Amino acid sequence: MEVWDDLPGQDKAITALRRAVAEGNPAHAWLFTGPPGSGRSNAARAFAAALQCQLPDPAQRGCGQCKACVTVLAGTHPDVALIATEKVNYQIEDVRELITKAQDRPSTAPWRVIIVEDADRMTERTTNVLLKSIEEPPPHTIWILCAPSPADVLVTIRSRCRSVSLAVPTRQAVAELLVRRDGLTAEQADFAARVSQSHIGIARRLARDEEARRRRDRTVRMPLRIRSVSDAVMAAAELVELSTAEATASSTERAETEAAALRTALGMDADSPIPAQQRSQFKALEENAKRRARRSTHDALDRSLIDLTTFFRDVLLLQLRSGTELVNEYLSDNLHAYANASRPEATVAKIDAIAEARVRIGANVAPLLAIEAMMVTLRPTK
Ligand SMILES: [Zn+2]
Structure with a gap:
C-alpha cells in the first residue's frame, strides 16, 4: 500500500506530487486547494510522508510501509506538524509559534514539514507574519497550506506557493474506495457516496455507522x-x-x-x-x-x-x-x-x-x- 492509495479521483495531483518527490528538490511552500471532503489534509499528509519516506530511491518514495511513512500518516512523526485551529481564525501567537518551529532543523528526517489546515482562517495581519517565513524559508522547511480555493488565501501568499488543486472525486471513485478499503458492499458504498455528495470522510462514517445514517435521515x-x-x-x-x-x-x-x-x-x-x-x-x-x-x-x-x-x-x-x-x-x-x-x-x-x-x-x-x-x-x- 502506498501513501497515495487513499486519494480517490486525484490522479492529476498525485502525478505532480510524485514528480516533486522524485526530483528531490521540492518547492518550500505549497498551497493545496479543494472543497471540503476532497481530501486536502489527506493529500498534504501523503505528500509529507512521501517527502520523509526512507526508501533510498526517490522515485519509489511514499511506500506507506517504512517507519517514516507510517508515522507521518498516523500523525506522530516528530518532523511533521499538522496545525489546525478550533477558533474561527488562527491567533497571531499560534502563527508566531509555528514560525519559530519552522526554524528548527528536522530531528531525523530530511525535512521539517508544516501543514496548515484551513489557511483561509487567517486574518491579513496574521498572514503577513507567516509571509515572511514563506518568502525566506529555512532550507530544510516545507510549508503546506490547505484552503478551499486559491481565492481564500491572500495573493501575496498564493503567489509564493506552488499550487495543487484537488478535484471533487466522483461518486464512483468514492464508492470504490469504500468498497476496497473499508470492505463495504457496493450498495452501501454507493448510498454513502451519493448522500455525502462525495465527501470522503462523511461517506465513510455514514456507510459504517448506522446511528450516523439515522441522524442524517432525521x-x-x-x-x-x-x-x-x-x-x-x-x-x-x-x-x-x-x-x-x-x-x-x-x-x-x-x-x-x-x-x-x-x-x-x-x-x-x-x-x-x-x-x-x-x-x-x-x-x-x-x-x-x-x-x-x-x-x-x-x-x-x-x-x-x-x-x-x-x-x-x-x-x-x-x-x-x-x-x-x-x-x-x-x-x-x-x-x-x-x-x-x-x-x-x-x-x-x-x-x-x-x-x-x-x-x-x-x-x-x-x-x-x-x-x-x-x-x-x-x-x-x-
Ligand atoms: Zn516510506
Missing part, C-alpha cells in the same frame, strides 16, 4: 415535519442535539483509530501497556483529539445544514425539471410531493435562509438562535 426529513412555529422550534433543538451527538461520535471514532494506528506503528498490541518513553506521543494524540472535538461540534452543525440544504436542492431540481440525479433519491416520493406543493421561488428562499444561518453561526451567533430563526422560514409556503 435531519433531511425535518422539512416534512415543520408546519407551525412550535414545530420549527422543536426541530431547531433537535438539529443542535443531533449535531452534538454526531460530533462526539465522530471525534471519538477518529481518536480511537489514531491511537490504534500509533500502537501498530510502535509495534504494540491493542492491550499492551504504553511504555514510559512513548507516553508523550499518546498524550499529544489525546490533546489533538480534544482540540478537534471542540471544533467538530461547529463542523457537525454546519454539515447538518448542508444535509438540510440537499433536501431543498432536490426539491428545486424537481421543480425546474432539470433531470439531474437527486442526492436523496431514497426520499423520491416525499420530494416529489413537496415539490408539487410549492414554487421554485419559495424553495430558493429556503435555501438562502439555510445559507444565512450557516454564515451567522460562522460569525459566532448562538447556534440555537440562528437555527430557530432559520427553521421558522422553512415552514411550507406556496
Whole structure:
C-alpha cells in the first residue's frame, strides 16, 4: 500500500506530487486547494510522508510501509506538524509559534514539514507574519497550506506557493474506495457516496455507522415535519442535539483509530501497556483529539445544514425539471410531493435562509438562535 492509495479521483495531483518527490528538490511552500471532503489534509499528509519516506530511491518514495511513512500518516512523526485551529481564525501567537518551529532543523528526517489546515482562517495581519517565513524559508522547511480555493488565501501568499488543486472525486471513485478499503458492499458504498455528495470522510462514517445514517435521515426529513412555529422550534433543538451527538461520535471514532494506528506503528498490541518513553506521543494524540472535538461540534452543525440544504436542492431540481440525479433519491416520493406543493421561488428562499444561518453561526451567533430563526422560514409556503 502506498501513501497515495487513499486519494480517490486525484490522479492529476498525485502525478505532480510524485514528480516533486522524485526530483528531490521540492518547492518550500505549497498551497493545496479543494472543497471540503476532497481530501486536502489527506493529500498534504501523503505528500509529507512521501517527502520523509526512507526508501533510498526517490522515485519509489511514499511506500506507506517504512517507519517514516507510517508515522507521518498516523500523525506522530516528530518532523511533521499538522496545525489546525478550533477558533474561527488562527491567533497571531499560534502563527508566531509555528514560525519559530519552522526554524528548527528536522530531528531525523530530511525535512521539517508544516501543514496548515484551513489557511483561509487567517486574518491579513496574521498572514503577513507567516509571509515572511514563506518568502525566506529555512532550507530544510516545507510549508503546506490547505484552503478551499486559491481565492481564500491572500495573493501575496498564493503567489509564493506552488499550487495543487484537488478535484471533487466522483461518486464512483468514492464508492470504490469504500468498497476496497473499508470492505463495504457496493450498495452501501454507493448510498454513502451519493448522500455525502462525495465527501470522503462523511461517506465513510455514514456507510459504517448506522446511528450516523439515522441522524442524517432525521435531519433531511425535518422539512416534512415543520408546519407551525412550535414545530420549527422543536426541530431547531433537535438539529443542535443531533449535531452534538454526531460530533462526539465522530471525534471519538477518529481518536480511537489514531491511537490504534500509533500502537501498530510502535509495534504494540491493542492491550499492551504504553511504555514510559512513548507516553508523550499518546498524550499529544489525546490533546489533538480534544482540540478537534471542540471544533467538530461547529463542523457537525454546519454539515447538518448542508444535509438540510440537499433536501431543498432536490426539491428545486424537481421543480425546474432539470433531470439531474437527486442526492436523496431514497426520499423520491416525499420530494416529489413537496415539490408539487410549492414554487421554485419559495424553495430558493429556503435555501438562502439555510445559507444565512450557516454564515451567522460562522460569525459566532448562538447556534440555537440562528437555527430557530432559520427553521421558522422553512415552514411550507406556496
Ligand atoms: Zn516510506
